[in-house]
Amino acid sequence: MTTSTRASGDRRRATIEDVATAAGVSVATVSRALRGLPNVAFSTRELVRTVADSLDYHADPAAARLATGRSRAIGIAVPLLNGWYFSQVVAGAEAVCTEAGYDLIVMGVTGDEARGNFLHGRSAVHRRVDALVMVDIPLTPEETEQLAGRGLPVVTVGGITDRFPSVGIDDVEVGRLATAHLIGLGHRRIALLGGQPEDPLGFDVPDLRRHGYERAHAEAGLPVDPRLLVGGNFSVTGGYEAMSALLGLGAPPTAVFAMSDEMAFGALWALRVLGLRAPEDLSVIGVDDHDVSAAVDLTTVRQRVADHGARAARLLIDGLTGATVTAMRHQNPVELVQRGTTGPPTQHDPETPRKP
Amino acid sequence: MTTSTRASGDRRRATIEDVATAAGVSVATVSRALRGLPNVAFSTRELVRTVADSLDYHADPAAARLATGRSRAIGIAVPLLNGWYFSQVVAGAEAVCTEAGYDLIVMGVTGDEARGNFLHGRSAVHRRVDALVMVDIPLTPEETEQLAGRGLPVVTVGGITDRFPSVGIDDVEVGRLATAHLIGLGHRRIALLGGQPEDPLGFDVPDLRRHGYERAHAEAGLPVDPRLLVGGNFSVTGGYEAMSALLGLGAPPTAVFAMSDEMAFGALWALRVLGLRAPEDLSVIGVDDHDVSAAVDLTTVRQRVADHGARAARLLIDGLTGATVTAMRHQNPVELVQRGTTGPPTQHDPETPRKP
DNA sequence: CTGAAAGCGCTAACAT
DNA sequence: ATGTTAGCGCTTTCAG
Numbered sequence: 119m120t121t122s123t124r125a126s127g128d129r130r131r132a133t134i135e136d137v138a139t140a141a142g143v144s145v146a147t148v149s150r151a152l153r154g155l156p157n158v159a160f161s162t163r164e165l166v167r168t169v170a171d172s173l174d175y176h177a178d179p180a181a182a183r184l185a186t187g188r189s190r191a192i193g194i195a196v197p198l199l200n201g202w203y204f205s206q207v208v209a210g211a212e213a214v215c216t217e218a219g220y221d222l223i224v225m226g227v228t229g230d231e232a233r234g235n236f237l238h239g240r241s242a243v244h245r246r247v248d249a250l251v252m253v254d255i256p257l258t259p260e261e262t263e264q265l266a267g268r269g270l271p272v273v274t275v276g277g278i279t280d281r282f283p284s285v286g287i288d289d290v291e292v293g294r295l296a297t298a299h300l301i302g303l304g305h306r307r308i309a310l311l312g313g314q315p316e317d318p319l320g321f322d323v324p325d326l327r328r329h330g331y332e333r334a335h336a337e338a339g340l341p342v343d344p345r346l347l348v349g350g351n352f353s354v355t356g357g358y359e360a361m362s363a364l365l366g367l368g369a370p371p372t373a374v375f376a377m378s379d380e381m382a383f384g385a386l387w388a389l390r391v392l393g394l395r396a397p398e399d400l401s402v403i404g405v406d407d408h409d410v411s412a413a414v415d416l417t418t419v420r421q422r423v424a425d426h427g428a429r430a431a432r433l434l435i436d437g438l439t440g441a442t443v444t445a446m447r448h449q450n451p452v453e454l455v456q457r458g459t460t461g462p463p464t465q466h467d468p469e470t471p472r473k474p
Numbered sequence: 475m476t477t478s479t480r481a482s483g484d485r486r487r488a489t490i491e492d493v494a495t496a497a498g499v500s501v502a503t504v505s506r507a508l509r510g511l512p513n514v515a516f517s518t519r520e521l522v523r524t525v526a527d528s529l530d531y532h533a534d535p536a537a538a539r540l541a542t543g544r545s546r547a548i549g550i551a552v553p554l555l556n557g558w559y560f561s562q563v564v565a566g567a568e569a570v571c572t573e574a575g576y577d578l579i580v581m582g583v584t585g586d587e588a589r590g591n592f593l594h595g596r597s598a599v600h601r602r603v604d605a606l607v608m609v610d611i612p613l614t615p616e617e618t619e620q621l622a623g624r625g626l627p628v629v630t631v632g633g634i635t636d637r638f639p640s641v642g643i644d645d646v647e648v649g650r651l652a653t654a655h656l657i658g659l660g661h662r663r664i665a666l667l668g669g670q671p672e673d674p675l676g677f678d679v680p681d682l683r684r685h686g687y688e689r690a691h692a693e694a695g696l697p698v699d700p701r702l703l704v705g706g707n708f709s710v711t712g713g714y715e716a717m718s719a720l721l722g723l724g725a726p727p728t729a730v731f732a733m734s735d736e737m738a739f740g741a742l743w744a745l746r747v748l749g750l751r752a753p754e755d756l757s758v759i760g761v762d763d764h765d766v767s768a769a770v771d772l773t774t775v776r777q778r779v780a781d782h783g784a785r786a787a788r789l790l791i792d793g794l795t796g797a798t799v800t801a802m803r804h805q806n807p808v809e810l811v812q813r814g815t816t817g818p819p820t821q822h823d824p825e826t827p828r829k830p
Numbered sequence: 831c832t833g834a835a836a837g838c839g840c841t842a843a844c845a846t
Numbered sequence: 847a848t849g850t851t852a853g854c855g856c857t858t859t860c861a862g
Contacts, residue, residue: 131601133839144849149841157847178601180539181839184854189536191579191602199568200765200780205561212555212582221579221602223547226568245487245534246547246577354765380765387769409556409710409736410766413743424556489855500833505857513831537855540838 132173141169152177183245191221192434193247194427195236195255197228201352202380202408203423207253207275210427218435223247227255237261243270249434251275251427252282254323271437273430276323278447285429285448287421289323292452293330293375294337296403296419299454300373301338304462305401308335309364309371311350311357311381327377327405346371350381357384365392372400372463379404379411379418386414386459397461407455415458422450488529497525508533539601547577548790549603550783551592551611553584557708558736558764559779563609563631566783574791579603583611593617599626605790607631607783608638610679627793629786632679634803641785641804643777645679648808649686649731650693652759652775655810656729657694660818661757664691665720665727667706667713667737683733683761702727706737713740721748728756728819735760735767735774742770742815753817763811771814778806 138145143162151158151166158166169175183189194211196204208224215222223246227236233255236243243250247270254276257265265272266281274284300308310331313324328347335342345367350360357376361384364370376382382404389396396402404411407420429448494501499518507514507522514522525531539545550567552560564580571578579602583592589611592599599606603626610632613621621628622637630640656664666687669680684703691698701723706716713732717740720726732738738760745752752758760767763776785804 134841135839145840146842146850147848150848153841159847162847176600177841178540178839180536180545180601181854182841183536184534184540184856185839185841187854199565200562202558202561205558205564206556208561208580209555209582212580216582216588221581223577223579224564224568225577226565226572232572244532245536354769358769383766383769387771390771410739413710413714413739414770415743415746490857491855501856502834502858503832506832509857515831518831533857534855537838538857540840541855541857543838 131178132170132175134175134177137166137170137173137175140173141166149177188438189221189246189248190219191223191247192431193223193225193243193250194253194431195225195227195243195250196253197226197255199224199226203352203378203406204253206423207427207430210424210429211251211431212427213424214428214431214435218431220248220431220435222431233261237264243268248438249273251430251434252277253427256322271434273433275426275430278322283433283446283448285426285433285450287450287452289326290330290333292405292419292421293327293332293377294334295330295452295454296375296405297331297334298337299417299456299460300375300401300403301334301340303373303401303460305371305373306340306463307343307346307369307371307373309346309348309361309374311348311360311374311376311385313377314349314351324377331375350376350378350384352378352381354380354384354387357381358387359384361385361388362391365389365394370400373460374400374402376402376404379406379408379416382416382418382459383408383410383414386416396459398464401460401463403460411455412457417457417460418455420453420455425450487534488526488531490531490533493522493526493529493531496529497522505533544794545577545602545604546575547579547603548605548607548787549579549581549599550607550609550787551581551583551599552609553582553611555580555582559708559734559762560609562779563783563786566780566785567607567787568783569780570784570787570791574787576604576787576791578787589617593620599624604794605629607786607790608633609783612678627790629789631782631786634678639789639802639804641782641789641806643806643808645682646686646689648761648775648777649683649688649733650690651686651808651810652731652761653687653690654693655773655812655816656731656757656759657690657696659729659757659816661727661729662696662819663699663702663725663727663729665702665704665717665730667704667716667730667732667741669733670705670707680733687731706732706734706740708734708737710736710740710743713737714743715740717741717744718747721745721750726756729816730756730758732758732760735762735764735772738772738774738815739764739766739770742772752815754820757816757819759816767811768813773813773816774811776809776811781806 134145134148138148148166151163212222227233249271252274262279262281272282274282276286278284348360350356374385376385382402385402404416404418407418411418490501490504494504504522507519568578583589605627608630618635618637628638630638632642634640704716706712730741732741738758741758760772760774763774767774
């Protein structure tokens with residue numbers, strides 16, 4: 119075969135000089151004309167455009183970057199690119215960037231080591247991007263400072279720092295809303311599927327949602343049973359395992375609030391395996407309104423995830439183009455979407471429906 | 475508030491000159507030392523490294539790109555970044571790129587207009603990336619030529635061209651495998667949930683899988699009922715709608731082969747809404763082995779999606795670093811994962827289980 | 831083994 | 847309105 123590395127039509131790309139020569143003007147004029155700068159005669163501009171087109175000329179971004187200091191690229195750092203939530207955020211950001219003529223550079227930042235590299239130097243952050251969106255990357259105060267010290271505009275999605283604007287939702291409210299829904303239905307033993315118990319640093323979304331869960335209990339004058347708080351790793355299998363464990367408890371819950379729909383899917387899976395059903399045997403509520411949530415009739419707290427990414431990108435691009443960012447926190451609304459996996463608790467003895 | 479656009483510690487970044495001066499050597503030596511080039515005294519190299527570190531120096535990628543012509547970035551073009559399949563591919567590519575020290579620039583290319591812009595010029599393809607992976611972007615022969623003419627290494631994922639290496643699966647086999655499974659179970663009226671009937675250009679995965687579906691029928695001596703071939707748009711809701719329509723047919727199918735798990739989820743959804751169940755009332759099989767497929771017990775044809783992206787990136791990076799790409803098509807294996815949504819057809823009158 | 835210097839392609843003063 | 851020119855920060859001959 120032929121290696122695609124050596125393609126055929128490898129004719130040298132046109133440079134600004136080629137255009138200038140062909141159009142009979144100077145390179146400066148070409149630059150001005152093509153970028154829509156003032157002080158170019160209409161006819162000249164037209165001419166230059168035509169010539170440039172015919173030569174399929176486009177300014178080399180690296181050269182432009184070197185000369186201007188701006189790269190027209192924004193970076194987006196996400197832990198684990200797979201996972202519905204993150205891909206939605208990236209999709210939202212991508213749409214805005216593309217439409218604004220910015221490139222989007224995605225960087226997976228998973229684990230402490232990657233975060234170190236990332237924050238340190240070698241990574242793409244360096245001078246490749248004009249701005250950065252950090253999606254739920256936990257940052258220590260020192261790291262925050264360090265990043266801020268880079269002089270790079272940053273917007274976070276999800277987490278909140280005291281240095282950068284952020285976009286996200288009221289996570290406490292999410293937890294409260296979901297839990298109150300369950301309590302309102304009559305549930306008293308409500309399990310919580312959250313992040314890892316040993317979550318290293320302050321990725322605080324799980325904590326906030328748990329606060330909401332606790333608050334709802336407090337508002338209803340209900341106690342929280344700590345044995346009902348388990349980690350589900352925000353994944354389908356994590357939810358499955360956590361739910362399986364919960365169902366093995368002496369006094370299992372009658373409902374579960376999963377902090378993400380993917381964990382809720384895992385919970386439903388665990389129920390099915392044991393021959394149990396939602397909401398008859400146990401109610402399940404998630405968070406996100408994942409694409410397949412409607413398909414499995416999952417009650418959930420919807421958030422407009424793609425919009426988080428879009429707003430973050432918009433904020434950054436607007437800031438880059440001179441606008442002043444006006445608020446620190448950009449809160450998106452959440453909404454309870456009541457579907458079929460939640461209902462009143464059944465009155466049968468909770469001990470009965472163990473593994474058939 | 476303070477706009478993050480004007481950050482504080484905006485001290486000028488160290489340049490190679492700064493390092494050279496501080497180390498008392500020339501910039502050329504710094505360049506050589508830092509990039510591990512030969513002909514640098516061990517002690518000099520150590521010195522330069524230390525100084526560079528202490529100055530937090532990192533070569534400006536744009537300047538390096540300008541001088542070398544290489545950007546250490548690869549682009550990945552995907553139609554719609556959301557969607558499980560694409561985000562998996564991107565995740566796979568991202569992992570390889572990060573580990574190889576390449577940036578990954580994602581570009582959403584949806585619709586003809588975007589494809590035009592993309593292939594033409596303005597987009598990031600231009601000189602920003604050293605190589606490009608095109609994920610299921612339909613290309614006319616002319617577009618293929620045009621792209622090849624750019625002299626940019628390209629690898630496609632999914633689709634096959636006669637110009638670029640590609641990675642993917644045997645889509646005909648996927649269709650055959652899924653359909654044969656159903657036929658083996660005793661099904662005779664098997665519906666097909668595929669792409670859009672009016673699919674503009676040759677995004678040919680749906681066609682190939684349909685061929686497999688037809689082949690399985692042929693091998694079993696079974697006829698294909700064209701009324702059972704419907705488009706599901708590769709989305710959950712598309713699958714839902716298509717399945718709903720199928721169930722309204724005078725003689726509904728007893729099984730359905732959905733070309734993606736997401737459509738299969740939609741099909742299951744439609745069944746549930748009508749009070750039907752899989753596999754009792756109708757068997758459902760998908761393709762992908764989506765994260766939630768196990769959770770809903772969906773039988774499917776598994777493909778290692780993230781690996782597609784990883785291999786594509788690997789191929790490109792290896793090619794960039796001098797290796798010769800050895801094959802045109804890199805086929806990943808597929809595998810039937812038998813779960814609970816497929817079973818023998820029920821013998822009751824197919825007319826009976828209409829909407830209760 | 832190391833240094834000097836010529837670019838890479840573009841932008842941004844500064845002329846004119 | 848347009849042209850000249852000095853960089854931007856790095857790599858890479860070519861000398862030594």
